[in-house]
Amino acid sequence: MNMKNLLLTTVMILISLASFGQERNILWAHGLNSNGDFWNDEYSRSQRDFRVRSTGFSFPTNEGVINYANRIRNSSIGIQGNQSIGIGHSLGGVALREIDKQNPNSFGGFITFGAPLDGARIANGVIQGTPINQFVTQSVDNLRRGPIASSTRNVWQKFRDTVNDVFKGGKGITSILIRSIASRPVLDVTNDLTEGFEQTILDIYDPNDQTIQDLAENSNYFNSISNL
Incomplete structure (x- = not known):
């Protein structure tokens, strides 16, 4: 928890410096088998201390990276724009990169942490038993x-x-x-x-979840984006 707070404090400082006092929209994307409550403390703190409007959703996460990314993108249309930033933890970070791949102009930037952007070896282990x-x-x-x-x-x-x-x-x-x-x-x-x-x-x-299949190193999903 302390590491999470340290990371988020650093993230919010960067956001604050980048915004130059302008209020921004922040989309928070949770990780595997988590939900929007993961970010509860950050919602109120970011609004209070950094003049940003927080938006987060709770989505099922076992349908694969692309489906998860589509859910996030479709639900956040109202706040998208070059003054908005997406912050993703773990699977949420991978999904945000997928959103950026599909529509590079949807957000002004993305910040990820703990995100297996090259695949998660533990997923390979789970699949292999x-x-x-x-x-x-x-x-x-x-x-x-x-x-x-x-x-x-x-x-x-x-x-x-x-x-x-x-x-x-x-x-x-x-x-x-x-x-x-x-x-x-x-x-x-x-x-x-x-x-x-x-x-x-x-x-x-x-191991039967599509998301675990996608997150494995050298999965079909990661191989499909290897040249991007």
Whole structure:
């Protein structure tokens, strides 16, 4: 929740600076299996502190990215325009990008966070039948090892970044410790939380849902927009 508040505070500061005091419409798009209540605190705060009019809707989210995007677009016609901004969390961010693809002039801009814009690996795991507890454990272990140990970066990238950190002096040494060691004890405190997280995933991820099919990496949906 604290991370969410930090992200949203940053978002609203950017919106405030961009608007130059002009009142704007903000469309808030929720994520998978969520609803408009996800944004309740932000509705009132944005109106009070940032002179923006908030609009949000609750939609079913299991019909696929395109259907979700169409629902959002059709319901927000009344506030669309170059002075309006869309903010999307998770699936909501992917849907906003789909709206922008279909009609680039519908909004003045979009802001997304926590949005799997290149696909969600966890969706692949759900479709393939990978046990959720195995996926969560692997993910936490990868985070605990730190970015330097990331399997998605080659040896040269890891070596280059390490050398760059060393030659930054004291701050560079600190950076190495944080990136390679300090993340472990920090993430150790999450061990007690993973069981609840696993159950949450089991509750909201159905491999038969079109949205899960769309959100998987290298899905038909993402392959269809890969050249955009």
